[in-house]
Amino acid sequence: MTHVPRTDLKPRLPMIDLARGLALVAMAVYHFSWDLSFFRLIEVNxxxxxxWRLFARLIAGSFxxxxxxxxxxxxRGGLSRAAFLRRLALVAGAAALITLATWYxxxxxxxxxxxxxxxxLASLLALPFLKAPISxxxxxxxxxxxxxxxxxxxxFAQPxxxxxxxxxxxxxxxDYVPLFPWFGVVLAGVVAARLALAFPDRLRWAERKPTSNVGRLLVWGGKRSLWVYLIHQPVLLAVLWLVAQELGPAPAADDQSFAQSCQQSCTSAGSDAEFCTAFCGCAADSLKREGLWGALMSGRMNDVAQARVAEVTAMCRSNHPMP
Structure with a gap:
């Protein structure tokens, strides 16, 4: 998502920033699609x-x-401790901010x-490998x-x-990017860069500056990847929240959202897939018949509605006993 800053003696390589900028564009595409799904503006989960899950993993891997x-x-020529620690503190602080914001x-x-x-964490753990044998x-x-x-x-299931x-x-x-297996990808980047430095001529392509406006914009974003990451998602969420207030959910989005949530809850309680499919279908149909569907999907239910939802789901469970 970000990079360790270089001192003035280690000029940036534009093509590396360009690659990071392309990864930012892919990330924004994924987050925009996720937000559309979250607000049920599209039917895809x-x-x-x-x-989409594979796409997200490829994006994380590229960063x-x-x-x-x-x-x-x-x-190259020695890591600047002050610059490294400043960047580390910035990234760690941003990570803490993300935790607090998403917890809320x-x-x-x-x-x-x-x-x-x-x-x-990986920036610290990778330091010994900057000098260790490449093999x-x-x-x-x-x-x-x-x-x-x-x-x-x-x-390892303990919190x-x-x-x-x-x-x-x-x-x-x-967003879950645990130490294993993802630290292996960071180390793969270390290996690739150290091999490239062993043959300096192979790095000349990375010194090229893009001539197109799009290329220069990507390099600009790549240089500021942390700030782009922190800002873009709140902006997307705010804009799409406003759109969702006007348009409402896509016709089948609520059905898919309910079906997935119901199936997950049902199977996690120990029921088999066949029973859960029948039970969740019955619950959806019954809630719509009872006029409770809209209130359930919007989260605006009073005590009477909640009691009736419990009765409807209990009826579906008795009508579809587990084998």
Missing amino acids: VSGEPG LFLVGVSLVLAS AFPSSFIFFGILHHIA VTAVIAAAVFALPFFFTHDV ALLWTGLAPVPPVTN
Whole structure:
């Protein structure tokens, strides 16, 4: 998401900033789509669609790879401790701000270890690998990336250890970039940059300055990636909230949102998928028949409506007993 600043003796490489700017554009596209889904302005559930989830992971991976690259480039001729600590404090402070803001806005899914939290920790953990043998760094990068696919344990499901990424079930949060496997991507960036520095001629392409307005704009954004990240999502949420007040949800958005939420709650309670599908379908149809659907979707229900919703769902559960 961001980079470690260089001293005046280490000029920026425009193509690295351009790459970071392209990642910012991809991130903005994903967040815009997520916001549309969150406000039910589109029928697609972005957070649950495999294609969108893969897109989000590729974006996160590109930022973290560039973190590793930037750490190496910043350490050419020696890392400036003062500059590194200033940037680290800025990123860590921004991460804390994100946690506080999302805890207020989304208390059930607030961000406790997202992309900025990871960058702050990874920037510290990667320091020894700036001088370690490249082959050792490459092996450790592969091991870190592979570990959670082969090993998880309930001990890491404790809240204090969820940041590791080794819990059997991932937590409910709007942005989750745990240490494993993502630190492996940062180390891969370290390896790639150190290999490139071993052949200086191969870095000349990165010194080229874009000549188009679009290219220059991307470089400008790449230089200010942290601020773009912090500002763009609140702006998108505010604008789309206003749009949602005027347009209301897409015709089928509420149906999909309810179906997903109901299915998740039902299966997490121990019921099988076949029962949950029948139960959730019955509940949706009955709530619409009873005139409770609009109040439920808007969250504007009084005590009488809540009691009736409980009666309707109890009736559906009795009409569809578990096998």
